[in-house]
Structure formats: structure tokens, C-alpha cells
Amino acid sequence: MKIVIIGGTGLIGSKLALLLASRGHEVLQASPSRGVDAVTGEGLQPALVGADIVVDVSNSPSFEDKAVLHFFETGTRNLIAAAKQAGVRHCIALSIVGTDRLESSGYFRAKLAQERLIENSALAYTILRATQFFEFVGAIxxxxxxxxxxxxxxxxxxxLLSDEVAEALADVTLGEPANGICEVAGPEAAPLADFVGRWLRKQGDASNIVAGPDVPYFGAPLALRTLVPDNGARIMPTRFDDWLGTMICPSC
Incomplete structure (x- = not known):
């Protein structure tokens, strides 16, 4: 099968491309750096010629509210139109657990808008919502x-580990369309402050942590379970401490 990955040169796209190619599929890693831009439409239609499946793992270069909404709405509309013209039989998008529970966040609103465009597209689709990646804890x-x-x-x-996001996404890509939302997460639910504290200690960073339920997450207030999956999510095996154990401490 020919599979086109929008955002195919990024963190998840690159991992997904390797997995799909190793399973014998023709993979096109589409990105602006390779002449395919879903937002402007440049190169999009030629990239999808002969494609059986398209996977969107693209991400906005700006998280400013208007810019990120424009990125996901415009890119998704263009992708849907191109996919229909190309006769794509399965459209997959990577989204975020809690997208529909954090509309005070401009980024989450934009991802929800993307999801709704796909749901209403009349294309066969699957949306895979993932929790935050281990690699994102430092940014938090x-x-x-x-x-x-x-x-x-x-x-x-x-x-969860980004490698395991790609693994779950590969399975979704090669499976039948769910025409709905699936979720994937790591094996351990704990306070954000706990994960951040473990990450800081691994870096040799002794900064004091000030934790509380009202501390916003990138400007948005969280409820207890905003960022954790519902029942039925696929749970991947790698634990945060096991991943930390593979890292080299920069101050050691």
C-alpha cells in the first residue's frame, strides 16, 4: 500500500515511516521541507496520487491561538479535499487525550476543530488521541x-514514550477504519508535578517545585483527569522511570 504521512519528517512521522516501511509498505514522508504543505496546498494533490492511506501527524509552528487554529483548520480542509480527489480509503489523524475537555486552551480548541472536520468529512477515518510524550515533560x-x-x-x-505512540499509530494505520476516536497512554497516571520532579532530578536540577491544582497547564486550568484517558484506552508498557534510566545525566 502507498501511505502518505503529513508531517512525515517530524518526531512521530519519522518513527512511523520507519515502522510502516519495515512492514513492506510504500511510504511518502510529506512535509514543507519536501515540497508538500497542507496549509498552502502546495504539492498536496500530487503527493496523494495513488495513496491508499493518509496519516496526519503535522503540528503548527506557532501555538498562538489564531495561528494554530488556522493551521489545523486550513490544513485539514485541504487534506480532506485532496484525499477525496485521490480516492484515499482511510484518513488517520494523531490528536491529544483531553482535547474535548480543555477548550480553554487555544491549542486544544484547534485540535478539536481538526477532529470535527475529519469526523464530518464523509471519509473513512480513525482519530488516535495520545497522552503527552515522555519527551515533552522537560517543556512542561x-x-x-x-x-x-x-x-x-x-x-x-x-x-508515554514517543516510540510507542508511533507503534500504536502504525497499528491503527494498517487496521480497519474505526470511524471514531481511539486513545493510547502510558502505564502510569500521576501528578504532573511528580513527573516533572523526576525529570528535574535526572537532569541534576535542584529547582524547587511549587505544585497545586490551580497551577495552569500552558495557561489553561486542569481538572483532575483532564489529561488522562477514558476506559478502553490502549496502554503501552514503558514506564517513565525506565525511560529516564536510558538518559545520560548532563551534569553527571
Whole structure:
């Protein structure tokens, strides 16, 4: 099968491409750097010629509210139109667990808009919502740095390894369309502050952590279970501490 990955040169796209190619499929890694831009439409239709499946793992270069909404709405509309013209039989998008529970976040609103466009497209589709990646915990810590401390929410999250996001996405890609939403998460739910604390200690960073339920997540307030999956999610095996154990401490 020919499979086109929109955002195919990024973190998840690159991993997914290797997995799909190893299973014997023709993979096209589409990205602006390779002449395919879903937002402008440049190169999109030629890339989808002969494609059986398209997977969208693209991400906005700007997280500003208007910019990210434009990115996902415009790119998704263009992709849907091109997929219909090409006769694509399965459209897959990677989204985020909690998308429909955090509409105070401009980024989550934009992802929800993307999901709804796909749901209403009349294409056979699957949306895979993933929890935060292990590799993103450092960015969560950095977003909360002020006054010499790290301020972070004490609400729950259930992150997973990016390699296992790609693994779950490969299985979804090669499966039958769900025409609905699936979820994937890591094996451990714990407060964001707990994951951030473990990550900081691994970096040799002794910054004080200020945790509380009202500390916002990138400007948006969280409820206890905003970022954890519902029952029925696929749970991947790698634990956060096992992943940390593979990292080299920069100060050691």
C-alpha cells in the first residue's frame, strides 16, 4: 500500500515511516521541507496520487491561538479535499487525550476543530488521541519556571514514550477504519508535578517545585483527569522511570 504521512519528517512521522516501511509498505514522508504543505496546498494533490492511506501527524509552528487554529483548520480542509480527489480509503489523524475537555486552551480548541472536520468529512477515518510524550515533560517544566522555582499542576497525566505512540499509530494505520476516536497512554497516571520532579532530578536540577491544582497547564486550568484517558484506552508498557534510566545525566 502507498501511505502518505503529513508531517512525515517530524518526531512521530519519522518513527512511523520507519515502522510502516519495515512492514513492506510504500511510504511518502510529506512535509514543507519536501515540497508538500497542507496549509498552502502546495504539492498536496500530487503527493496523494495513488495513496491508499493518509496519516496526519503535522503540528503548527506557532501555538498562538489564531495561528494554530488556522493551521489545523486550513490544513485539514485541504487534506480532506485532496484525499477525496485521490480516492484515499482511510484518513488517520494523531490528536491529544483531553482535547474535548480543555477548550480553554487555544491549542486544544484547534485540535478539536481538526477532529470535527475529519469526523464530518464523509471519509473513512480513525482519530488516535495520545497522552503527552515522555519527551515533552522537560517543556512542561520549562513553561513553569519563574522566580527561581518550577510551578506545575498537581493534576494527573499519564504520559508515554514517543516510540510507542508511533507503534500504536502504525497499528491503527494498517487496521480497519474505526470511524471514531481511539486513545493510547502510558502505564502510569500521576501528578504532573511528580513527573516533572523526576525529570528535574535526572537532569541534576535542584529547582524547587511549587505544585497545586490551580497551577495552569500552558495557561489553561486542569481538572483532575483532564489529561488522562477514558476506559478502553490502549496502554503501552514503558514506564517513565525506565525511560529516564536510558538518559545520560548532563551534569553527571
Amino acid at each position: 517544566a520549562d513553561s513553569g519556571r519563574r522566580d527561581g522555582a518550577v510551578h506545575v499542576s498537581s493534576q494527573l497525566m499519564q504520559p
